[in-house]
Amino acid sequence: MSIESVTQDKLKIVLLEGIHASAEKLFRDNGFLNVITANKSLPEEELRQILKDAHYLGIRSRTQVTPELLEYCDNLEAIGCFCIGTNQVNLLATQQRGIPVFNAPFANTRSVAELVLGEMILLLRGIPAKNAAAHRGEWQKSATDSYETRGKTLGIVGYGHIGTQIGILAENLGMNVQYYDIENKLALGNAKPADSYHALLQTSDVVTFHVPETPQTQNMMDSEAFSQLKQGAILLNASRGTVVDIESLVNALTNRQILGAAIDVYPVEPKSNQETFISPLREFDNVILTPHIGGSTKEAQANIGIEVAEKLLKYSQNGSTISAVNFPEVGLPSHEGKHRICHIHQNEPGILAKINDIFSANRVNISAQYLQTDGGVGYVVTDIDQTSSEQVFEALQKIPKTIRARILY
Ligand SMILES: NC(=O)C1=CN([C@@H]2O[C@H](COP(=O)(O)OP(=O)(O)OC[C@H]3O[C@@H](n4cnc5c(N)ncnc54)[C@H](O)[C@@H]3O)[C@@H](O)[C@H]2O)C=CC1
Ligand SMILES: O=C(O)CCC(=O)C(=O)O
Numbered sequence: 001m002s003i004e005s006v007t008q009d010k011l012k013i014v015l016l017e018g019i020h021a022s023a024e025k026l027f028r029d030n031g032f033l034n035v036i037t038a039n040k041s042l043p044e045e046e047l048r049q050i051l052k053d054a055h056y057l058g059i060r061s062r063t064q065v066t067p068e069l070l071e072y073c074d075n076l077e078a079i080g081c082f083c084i085g086t087n088q089v090n091l092l093a094t095q096q097r098g099i100p101v102f103n104a105p106f107a108n109t110r111s112v113a114e115l116v117l118g119e120m121i122l123l124l125r126g127i128p129a130k131n132a133a134a135h136r137g138e139w140q141k142s143a144t145d146s147y148e149t150r151g152k153t154l155g156i157v158g159y160g161h162i163g164t165q166i167g168i169l170a171e172n173l174g175m176n177v178q179y180y181d182i183e184n185k186l187a188l189g190n191a192k193p194a195d196s197y198h199a200l201l202q203t204s205d206v207v208t209f210h211v212p213e214t215p216q217t218q219n220m221m222d223s224e225a226f227s228q229l230k231q232g233a234i235l236l237n238a239s240r241g242t243v244v245d246i247e248s249l250v251n252a253l254t255n256r257q258i259l260g261a262a263i264d265v266y267p268v269e270p271k272s273n274q275e276t277f278i279s280p281l282r283e284f285d286n287v288i289l290t291p292h293i294g295g296s297t298k299e300a301q302a303n304i305g306i307e308v309a310e311k312l313l314k315y316s317q318n319g320s321t322i323s324a325v326n327f328p329e330v331g332l333p334s335h336e337g338k339h340r341i342c343h344i345h346q347n348e349p350g351i352l353a354k355i356n357d358i359f360s361a362n363r364v365n366i367s368a369q370y371l372q373t374d375g376g377v378g379y380v381v382t383d384i385d386q387t388s389s390e391q392v393f394e395a396l397q398k399i400p401k402t403i404r405a406r407i408l409y
């Protein structure tokens with residue numbers, strides 16, 4: 001498979017799911033004029049149609065990029081996830097098709113941390129249920145099951161960018177912080193690693209999840225895990241909907257084993273704001289239900305729009321794959337007066353030699369070159385002295401195991 005070079009103004013950029021306008025602006029300011037936006041995720045058939053001739057795709061967490069969908073995307077050069085999670089994209093299938101995937105690993109983390117902190121305080125005071133009752137005209141003035149944060153133990157599962165920030169903020173409220181992570185992590189402030197996942201569940205007053213969606217985190221909070229929790233604990237999940245088994249959560253709420261919960265993510269989420277949200281959790285006043293908005297603040301979304309659009313622009317304009325989540329990372333600086341060709345191929349020995357044989361046979365002088373391989377794919381960026389002729393480009397495309405090649409300038 002290969003692609004022809006298309007002038008920048010004609011490259012089709014599709015930005016879905018209400019990606020912040022900062023992204024579209026950046027593309028347009030850089031001369032990308034064919035930018036199509038939608039404020040929701042699209043149904044399968046519409047998605048296929050719109051992506052059939054698209055070169056760049058921007059999504060958030062709803063759009064599923066499956067191997068089947070990729071069959072329809074012959075021109076797709078790169079994907080930007082305008083969020084942290086990339087579990088909605090089949091990373092192996094995109095890699096095999098020579099499509100780097102980028103994300104914004106930090107920009108919304110503070111927003112999630114602040115939301116979780118606020119929810120935790122409200123839940124410890126029993127506010128969600130009291131608030132719901134007051135809306136119905138009931139007056140529930142009582143201190144029963146109403147607690148300060150001070151002196152309570154917060155258990156953080158997944159001590160990464162979000163988990164660590166929550167730990168620091170919670171310590172400032174006077175909480176004891178412990179965490180569980182599969183990696184050995186530097187403990188910030190006075191936080192302590194728990195002896196095990198179960199030890200954390202058994203000894204925390206509040207448990208909050210900040211893990212990625214992986215096979216290991218699937219139903220990490222199942223009925224067995226719920227049975228380990230302290231009587232009257234509080235549970236929060238703003239990570240992924242597959243992490244907490246909803247039926248087990250419903251049971252724990254029904255038999256009052258836990259005092260309350262805050263859930264931002266669900267196994268199945270509506271595709272747009274027009275769709276009804278269906279969940280057995282809707283009947284519980286002591287559960288804060290939010291529509292996957294942990295990272296949805298103006299600040300975070302504007303920053304993410306710029307960060308991910310910049311990564312896509314760099315890939316388009318100079319071939320940089322730095323910080324791609326599924327691809328060899330190559331970031332060759334631009335060289336004045338030189339011309340750049342990118343070659344993506346299946347990772348097998350001897351391909352670089354074949355590329356260079358073609359340059360040599362055509363008396364093309366290489367001024368800089370970088371090869372990086374990662375798993376199944378190899379990526380070579382080459383700067384040459386003269387503009388590449390059609391003959392050279394065609395020969396590069398015909399090298400066996402080539403996935404795609406691009407002339408950048
Ligand atoms: N609700 C929302 O709007 C948002 C949700 N998220 C979700 O939050 C997740 C976490 O975000 P970050 O903290 O930025 O990610 P991160 O990658 O910085 O941290 C994740 C941590 O989880 C740990 N981990 C992985 N598997 C684990 C397991 N089985 N048990 C225990 N620890 C495990 C990792 O070692 C890492 O330290 C993201 O992957 C995303 O799914 C992120 C942003 C917004
Ligand atoms: O803002 C979004 O659409 C998704 C946020 C999220 O879950 C993430 O960043 O991983």
